[in-house]
Amino acid sequence: MRDSYDIVVIGGGLGGLTAARRLAREGRHILLAEQHSQLGGLATYFQRRDHIFDVALHGFPVGMRKSLRKYWGKDFAERVVQVRSIRFHNPQFQLDTTFDNRDFRAKLQELFGLPQERVEAFFAGIAAMNYYDDNSETTREFFQRYFPGRTDVWRFLMEPITYANGSTLDEPAISYGIVFGNFMSEGVYTFQGGTDCMIEMMQRELRSCAVEVETSAAVDKIYVAGGKVRAVRVNGREIACQAVISNGSLPRTVLEWTGQEFFSPEFLSGLQKVRLSTSSCQVYIGIREGATIPYIGDLLFTSTCPEYNTDALLSRNISSRTYSVYYPEIRPGTHKYSVVASMNARYEDWAKMTREEYRAAKKAMIEDTLAALEQYIPELRSICDYTEAATPLTFQRYTGHLQGATFGSKFDGLRYSMELFKQVGGLFHTGSVGIIMSGWLGAANYGVITANEVDRYLN
Amino acid sequence: MTRAEISQAIIDIVNEIVPDEDWSALQPEENLRGKLESMDFLDVVMELRKQYGVEVPEADYGALSTLQSCVDYLEPRLARK
Numbered sequence: 285m286r287d288s289y290d291i292v293v294i295g296g297g298l299g300g301l302t303a304a305r306r307l308a309r310e311g312r313h314i315l316l317a318e319q320h321s322q323l324g325g326l327a328t329y330f331q332r333r334d335h336i337f338d339v340a341l342h343g344f345p346v347g348m349r350k351s352l353r354k355y356w357g358k359d360f361a362e363r364v365v366q367v368r369s370i371r372f373h374n375p376q377f378q379l380d381t382t383f384d385n386r387d388f389r390a391k392l393q394e395l396f397g398l399p400q401e402r403v404e405a406f407f408a409g410i411a412a413m414n415y416y417d418d419n420s421e422t423t424r425e426f427f428q429r430y431f432p433g434r435t436d437v438w439r440f441l442m443e444p445i446t447y448a449n450g451s452t453l454d455e456p457a458i459s460y461g462i463v464f465g466n467f468m469s470e471g472v473y474t475f476q477g478g479t480d481c482m483i484e485m486m487q488r489e490l491r492s493c494a495v496e497v498e499t500s501a502a503v504d505k506i507y508v509a510g511g512k513v514r515a516v517r518v519n520g521r522e523i524a525c526q527a528v529i530s531n532g533s534l535p536r537t538v539l540e541w542t543g544q545e546f547f548s549p550e551f552l553s554g555l556q557k558v559r560l561s562t563s564s565c566q567v568y569i570g571i572r573e574g575a576t577i578p579y580i581g582d583l584l585f586t587s588t589c590p591e592y593n594t595d596a597l598l599s600r601n602i603s604s605r606t607y608s609v610y611y612p613e614i615r616p617g618t619h620k621y622s623v624v625a626s627m628n629a630r631y632e633d634w635a636k637m638t639r640e641e642y643r644a645a646k647k648a649m650i651e652d653t654l655a656a657l658e659q660y661i662p663e664l665r666s667i668c669d670y671t672e673a674a675t676p677l678t679f680q681r682y683t684g685h686l687q688g689a690t691f692g693s694k695f696d697g698l699r700y701s702m703e704l705f706k707q708v709g710g711l712f713h714t715g716s717v718g719i720i721m722s723g724w725l726g727a728a729n730y731g732v733i734t735a736n737e738v739d740r741y742l743n
Numbered sequence: 744m745t746r747a748e749i750s751q752a753i754i755d756i757v758n759e760i761v762p763d764e765d766w767s768a769l770q771p772e773e774n775l776r777g778k779l780e781s782m783d784f785l786d787v788v789m790e791l792r793k794q795y796g797v798e799v800p801e802a803d804y805g806a807l808s809t810l811q812s813c814v815d816y817l818e819p820r821l822a823r824k
């Protein structure tokens with residue numbers, strides 16, 4: 285580490301990494317400081333015995349291919365491959381879909397018996413949504429308009445999106461429409477080689493364009509002088525810089541690391557009202573070497589709940605689980621299978637437990653998940669040789685996101701993220717925020733949007 | 744720069760950003776939105792800044808809608824370069 289850089293990027297999530305890469309190409313001198321021992325942020329993986337578990341590689345829209353090509357290089361883009369099929373299994377319906385526009389139209393007409401004009405009108409409604417419009421309609425009202433009373437259809441349309449960005453029926457329809465529009469265009473994609481491969485490639489790429497990458501390097505102070513950032517403190521050492529891009533928690537960037545005295549009262553009171561998104565629980569299941577599992581879909585949305593219901597999705601009394609099944613093709617040359625079960629969750633439900641309660645609750649969650657998954661993989665218990673669980677507390681611990689927020693903040697957070705530099709010169713934010721900027725694609729693209737602002741500022 | 748040079752510079756930039764599109768037959772009045780997504784426009788703005796030192800503020804993004812309007816917008820700004 286030197287004593288001074290043009291830009292310090294706080295955090296090596298996909299937003300921070302992509303911003304750093306983009307700005308390095310403009311010839312800026314950059315330090316990227318990541319508090320964890322590994323880059324990636326929520327886009328992470330971990331290794332236990334001979335298993336590698338992907339935490340957040342369940343699927344992203346095809347747009348990721350183009351963004352990876354433009355902002356990381358051809359070798360990244362070539363690894364983006366489509367997953368074969370997404371399955372749904374719940375009391376209202378059971379189906380398999382490739383999750384693209386064509387197949388969704390067909391399913392809505394053939395399986396759900398909807399007239400073609402209705403379906404077309406719905407897709408036209410999605411296409412007409414504009415991020416800049418001031419539209420207060422909720423997703424529930426939007427669905428009600430096209431498919432009144434059809435809770436089975438709502439579930440089909442909503443469940444994957446809730447899982448992908450934590451949004452609910454009672455939030456602005458736009459937060460649904462943008463993500464649905466992205467995902468639904470051409471199916472669901474993944475990164476061949478796994479998260480570990482992508483993050484290693486990114487780390488190598490950053491080094492090759494002279495970005496200084498420091499891991500186990502936490503920033504706990506952003507210094508301001510004359511209304512502009514002048515330095516940060518990394519592991520106790522002051523590093524001078526002209527601009528800071530925080531990829532960490534937005535409220536912590538403002539209140540903890542910079543200090544509220546540098547922000548206007550209106551900005552602060554608005555920021556404090558921004559709601560964080562909910563969190564997640566996961567159960568990781570390793571299949572022993574040599575054993576195989578039959579194809580049960582790449583993503584399997586299951587629920588025993590009679591209807592789609594946000595409260596039930598978030599409840600500790602779990603009735604809905606989404607399984608990501610990792611077949612050997614994801615890491616060519618290996619023969620390993622693993623399954624990751626994901627559930628939406630509330631931080632509060634986990635934060636108040638004693639150590640013993642917490643341990644017991646994790647154990648019960650693993651047990652319940654195995655029991656539920658046996659329905660799809662009957663021989664599961666005899667072939668599984670490793671299990672582990674993550675809770676909202678785990679996500680908070682590894683990324684420093686308050687309450688383990690999985691998708692940043694709700695819709696209203698975006699404004700505060702984008703206007704940081706109007707409060708303190710040279711202070712920027714990037715990363716999962718405002719629902720639509722979240723996910724691998726959203727975070728990476730937001731990294732570039734922020735890079736453009738920083739570049740403009742420094743010019 | 745002349746208008747023809749500016750036009751060529753823009754085609755070079757978009758061709759670099761979105762190489763899979765055919766830019767050879769681009770009409771001056773054709774809406775670039777057909778071939779460029781919003782992230783691509785951002786890349787164009789960054790390239791213009793880097794290569795020619797021109798700053799296009801967000802309020803002026805509308806001026807980049809066709810090749811013709813890009814040239815109209817950039818010509819006075821590139822006159823001295």
Ligand SMILES: Cc1cc2nc3c(=O)[nH]c(=O)nc-3n(C[C@H](O)[C@H](O)[C@H](O)COP(=O)(O)OP(=O)(O)OC[C@H]3O[C@@H](n4cnc5c(N)ncnc54)[C@H](O)[C@@H]3O)c2cc1C
Pocket residue numbers: 294295296297298299300317318319320323324325326327339340341342343344501502503504531532533564566626679682683684685690691692714715716717722723724725727728
């Ligand atoms: C369980 C789960 C499943 C998901 N599944 C998918 C999926 O299938 N598809 C998809 O597209 N998206 C998925 N997502 C969402 C996606 O992973 C995130 O939206 C995205 O990775 C967030 O990137 P980010 O740029 O906001 O950075 P983050 O991932 O939030 O990273 C921020 C980084 O900053 C670091 N940091 C924080 N504070 C400091 C500090 N003070 N000093 C130094 N470093 C600091 C953190 O350690 C972290 O590395 C999932 C998320 C979760 C949790």
